[in-house]
Amino acid sequence: MNERAIDLEGLSYRARAMLRAVAQGRAEITVSLEPDLYVDGxxxxxxxxxxxxxxxxxxxxxxxxxxxSRVPARLSETGQELVEPLASVA
Structure with a gap:
């Protein structure tokens, strides 16, 4: 999957919520080829x-x-651009 192929409409509500949690600094990710995401622990x-x-x-x-190991998850530049319109969405 290519980050350029993703747009806001193509993301599920759950994916959007995950990106918001990362943007809010509430998420960790495992260092792995298949990284797992943790939100609020x-x-x-x-x-x-x-x-x-x-x-x-x-x-x-x-x-x-x-x-x-688990490390703080961070958004890429593209991820940040996708999350900006979600900032006002709960």
Whole structure:
């Protein structure tokens, strides 16, 4: 999946909520080829969506992290652009 192929309309409500949580600094991600997302310390119930967001380049993994560890999740520039219109949506 290419980050350029993703637009706001193509994201599910759950994916949008995950991106908002990352933008709010409430999410962690595991350093892995299939990174798992945790929000408020709890694992997301839809890890396949978390994987798609990471593989699409919307959520960044920090360079040099220890495999298997949890690190703060960050949005990519494209992810930030997608989240901006969601800022007022609860």
């Amino acid at each position: 709890l694992p997301c119930s839809d890890q396949s969506t978390a994987h798609r967001l990471a593989h699409a380049g919307l959520i960044r993994l920090p360079a040099g992290g220890v495999p298997g």
